[in-house]
Amino acid sequence: MTVGMAGGMKGDEGEDVRRFWRGLGIPGLVDVHTHFMPESVLRKVWAYFDGPGPLTGGVEWSITYRAEEDERVGMLRGFGVRAFTAMLYPHKPGMAEWLNRWAVDFARRTPDCLHTATLFPEPGVAEYVRKALDDGARVFKAHVQVGAYDPADALLDPAWGVLAEAGTPVVIHCGSGPSPGKYTGPEPVGRVLARHPRLRLVIAHMGMPEYEDFLGLAERFGEVRLDTTMAFTDFSEEFAPFPGRALPRLSGLGDRILLGSDFPNIPYPYVHQLRALERLGLGEDWLRAVCHDNGARLFGL
Template sequence: MATERHSDARVPDWLRGLGLPGLIDLHVHFLPARMERRVWHHFKHGGPLMGDGWRIAYEWPVEARVERLREMGVRAYPALAYAHKPGMAADLNAWTLDFARRTPGCLPSATFYPEPGVVDYVRRALDEGVKIFKVHLQVGGFDPRVPELEGVWGLLAEAGVPVVVHASSVPVPGGYVGAEPIGQVLRAHPGLRVAIAHLGMPEYGPFFELAARYERVALDTTMAFTDFSERGMPFPARLRPALLDLGLSGKVVLGSDFPTIPYPYAHQLDALARLDLGDAWLRAVCWDNGVAMAMV
């Protein structure tokens, strides 16, 4: 995609060139104002879970961010929130559900944390129409294999509702990351629908193996292949054939991490296009696979 250093204004023309009605982005964040300020502070100033941090390209008011997504043609996206301690998740779910109700294009989303009552509030979220969940094993610092979550994984596998799982050691190692903890959950619940955030970078290989092994496991493209990520966590050339095959078989979905990215949104799309895996692959990743995964 030709850009003036990856201008967002060119995205609609790029979509028309591919014959796409828009984008389905399954890794977008909107948060309650107080929490968002704290998260942005960590991104900008760095810390134990962020390394050096980075400049946020879209540190804008909520309305301006929603409008930018609309202008670019992002037709569906969640407001992914995630709990990092007990007592947060139920309130976050109430907020994200309300945000989705009043924001056209926003998918109802929810989160969970290993704590008393977690099965009950996850079941309630499903009853209220949640289409996608998010958990962050690094920030949450919890083991996905704990007994408190056994019932949750079973509920989600039965419902077929996807979970975006941050399970890799990006931006820095910490928590129960790597393919083994979430891989053991999948062994117990092979029907679980999971999107591995960030393509599993930098542990690409083991997470690609999970996607190949389990019918409902996919990888999201969040920050992958961008100049920012390629500098420190380059995608291995040996996995290009698998990336092509997984994308065409429904197992790679578009994610961006908007708004907390250090470059224009369009650069994520440019990074995908320059892989030169073909228009059919781009159409699958940017639209078809997301529609199928989140039942949009």
């Protein structure tokens, strides 16, 4: 089963995806970057992509998997995704706690979702981060571009400390792609890591387009990881190509690269992300680690 660019079913993309991971000899996929959120919020996200707005860099962006929540969950299960996330994020104060409450319910009714929470620089953030951890959150999402905040903001410092102490991964969109923000780029994140070197940041989108700078942070800080979300695909290579000279560094960090897809908000079929990784030519051991083993180890699957 697959969903076309207009949302209609066609072909059997599920079989294509399953054939990919079966060929690697792994039990399925672990995707650390998928989006589930309250329907009212998701519809606004989709409407934004339909724009396109300034955060998409003026790029035409069709949503391939525009479907109801239960159908989207079923698609991931049909692909053989063993574990996935509910990447949700606030764009203003007072929104994160509400999203976190929704995420508790979603995780309870979706056991293969890694319970996801979020945060924003505001008074009380450390307290609601602790509450989310107590409620079972296993991964957090931070979106510097959409939230338009400095990740090194003093208001966030105690929350980063709580998450570092807990060893809870944080998927953070902090690269300047597809459109730069005031606080995107490696420098603000470097300041966070200087204060919290054990913080398990997962750099979304491989840090696109500042790939090499974020690879450098991963080489410097042993708990930093990167996810593959949209990187290396035909779509992203047009405006933010990954430099071929950095492939040896990508290979060397093979134990800290995690599969991410951005499902459902991608302008191409899910299997294309997998094929884009395959054509890097880094070998089956690297692919097995990225598509399953690294995420399974990080989350104790």
